Amino acid sequence: VLIHGFSFSLESWDKWAAGLVPHYRVIRFDLAGHGLSGADPEGRYDSATRMRRILALMDALGIRRASFAGNSYGGLLAWHIAAAHPRRVDKLVLVDSAAWSINGVTEKPAPVPPAMRAYLLNPQPAMVRASAGLIFADPAQLTAARQDMMHDMIARPGNGPALVAHLEQFTLAGPEPDLALISAPTLILWGRADRVIPVEQAWLLHQAIKGSKLVIYEGVGHAPQEEAAAQSLNDLRHFLVSDEK
Numbered sequence: 001v002l003i004h005g006f007s008f009s010l011e012s013w014d015k016w017a018a019g020l021v022p023h024y025r026v027i028r029f030d031l032a033g034h035g036l037s038g039a040d041p042e043g044r045y046d047s048a049t050r051m052r053r054i055l056a057l058m059d060a061l062g063i064r065r066a067s068f069a070g071n072s073y074g075g076l077l078a079w080h081i082a083a084a085h086p087r088r089v090d091k092l093v094l095v096d097s098a099a100w101s102i103n104g105v106t107e108k109p110a111p112v113p114p115a116m117r118a119y120l121l122n123p124q125p126a127m128v129r130a131s132a133g134l135i136f137a138d139p140a141q142l143t144a145a146r147q148d149m150m151h152d153m154i155a156r157p158g159n160g161p162a163l164v165a166h167l168e169q170f171t172l173a174g175p176e177p178d179l180a181l182i183s184a185p186t187l188i189l190w191g192r193a194d195r196v197i198p199v200e201q202a203w204l205l206h207q208a209i210k211g212s213k214l215v216i217y218e219g220v221g222h223a224p225q226e227e228a229a230a231q232s233l234n235d236l237r238h239f240l241v242s243d244e245k
Contacts, residue, residue, distance in 0.1 A: 005072030009035030015229035033162025069093035137221035191220030
């Protein structure tokens with residue numbers, strides 16, 4: 001089960017999915033308000049609601065237990081599920097995952113900066129390029145088609161207001177008590193050049209999750225599954241076939 005990050009879509013996992021599909025059943029989807037899923041009719045974008053819907057999706061697909069991988073906000077959802085529902089998670093992979101407070105977000109949401117609100121409600125190509133410059137260590141490697149997709153997914157009708165609402169409901173409470181509950185074997189992957197969530201938080205996660213493994217990629221930003229796809233996929237494969245239970 002692959003869970004993308006905030007303002008991204010399932011296409012963020014394209015390279016991983018291509019390498020996994022010959023050997024695994026791969027489930028990826030657009031969170032509500034992202035990609036092609038459309039806005040939540042109830043306007044609920046809090047993490048608890050999203051977690052319940054992910055588990056409901058697994059139930060609908062007849063999946064009792066799975067390995068989870070999540071990037072950024074998707075990582076936050078993945079590790080919360082692993083902590084609260086250990087029987088549903090076989091292995092856990094956290095890719096530049098949210099956990100500790102960033103951008104003023106704590107157990108209470110932070111005000112949405114006017115520039116971010118403007119970007120989400122009316123994304124312009126120059127804004128997408130600037131955003132890519134924060135997410136990727138070397139945005140010059142992004143194809144024009146990938147940047148166009150990033151723009152189009154945010155610009156889809158209803159997505160912009162939904163993404164703003166997500167930020168207005170987004171909280172990051174102290175994670176230590178929940179992280180201590182994680183029993184699934186855990187692999188943490190991180191780009192050292194991450195400008196969104198600093199690499200120092202990778203070490204905090206590694207210390208908080210007992211027995212976890214940590215891999216840091218030099219010259220890579222916030223989305224190693226895209227920017228270091230071959231290397232991160234190789235590390236993922238080795239982890240999935242390891243005999244840790």
